[in-house]
Amino acid sequence: MSQSFDKTLDARGLNCPMPLVNARKEIGKLEPGKVLKVMATDRGSVSDFQGWANIAKNVELVAQETESVDGATVYVHYVKRTT
């Protein structure tokens, strides 16, 4: 199962809050309907992206998954700009 996306943000190695801060900036640059794939190594990003998507009016958290890349756990968040 692979989720489609339009742009990738590599936030691997960044500590909280930078994955979310950077994702928010990138989402602002996308057209409504487009999906941003965010790759993060910060484990806390999983619940933080959920919490953020709940309160942000213009985003929807389409999917979250965990990947193993070069032996490191990567938390992947697919965020869609809705309006």
Place this chain on the structure above:
Amino acid sequence: MAERLNDEVWTAEELLERLERRDKFFVLDVRNRDEFGRFRIEGREPLPAVNVPYFEMLELGGKDEMVDSVVAYIEQHLANQLPHALPILSACAKGDTSEYVSQGLRRLGYASANLKGGMKAWGLHYATRAVVETPTLAVYQVSRPARGCLSYVVASVGKAVVIDPLRHLYPYLDLARSKGLTIERVIDTHGHADHISGGPALATQTGSSYHLHPYDAIHPIDVLPATLAYEPIRDGQIFSVGQHQLEALHIPGHTLGLVALRLDDRYLFTGDSIFVRSIARPDLGGKAETRAPLHGRSLRKLLELPGRMVVLPGHFSSLAEADDKGIFAASLDDLKQRNDGLLVLQRESEDGFVRYLCESLPRFIPEYVDIKRINAGLLAAGEDEASALELGKNVCALSQAYKDSSGETT
């Protein structure tokens, strides 16, 4: 400079000092609400606190950069809740995001400090205090203040016994190295439910023996035998420590295999039976009604010991229970006068006391079933998993112990 502490960054150790000194400060916790609900900073007295997840500050503050969003959010939504007269400690999970929050607060003219390493560092902080320290006898209380867990090192003429070691071994290894002690034995007073025992690992690492009562080598809910190596403790067994002796007293109740350890007529390591403010709950093995009468009889047995004996418990529920030196201890005579549970025990019949116990049970913590499995060698856990299972304060005492210990929240 006379100022000893950095005003803008507090380590976990400095936080503990300030809590013990009853310094006044305010906590702005920017973790998720469920994390705050499970585990927060608590002092000797309730701390004023507010919880706003950082992603709400970021989104509702509406700026691109974190500090700018923090400033905007506080100005619009939080200014009337934050004091200008008190330092504001900013806390998050690991101490990175809270630094941005702290910067935002300072930009607005608040006195703010960041909790270095966040709640993770606070949860993992250990403190070691000497209860007594002479060449022939020393007793050290090793605590994990955020969790309310207590453990002990008893030493005499270079030999040491460790009682109820907590999950990380370095506090015991460091103490043994700095005081020139050889750890000869490791004793768990019981199979712990609230934290992962460091006992088996410490015994392996120091080449010492690990002791546990055999009744607690059976997981009470799975009813499966432990798979780890241990030497069975029997009632009345004597363990020598240099020139002194520890005597095991089987006091079933909190668990079936709970033992207290008596050091001469001076100290009584009570494990999870008598704490300073309260007493242990009887239901973590899943059978409150059958364990409660046993618990009552065991506690009555302890009250027959010499009243001058100093109780050194396995837990505390509030920093307020510590004495001026930050040590959690009190004489049996003193506790007979002021311990919630012992007051009821002395007043009530056996049936009345059982009723009191069964009406005073805090919620059952689901994680405790897995923690007991780990402590019996039936389950393994890595560092992250272990930290998650141990998150927050222990809930091993009766419910009265947890009233009015947490701060005001919104």
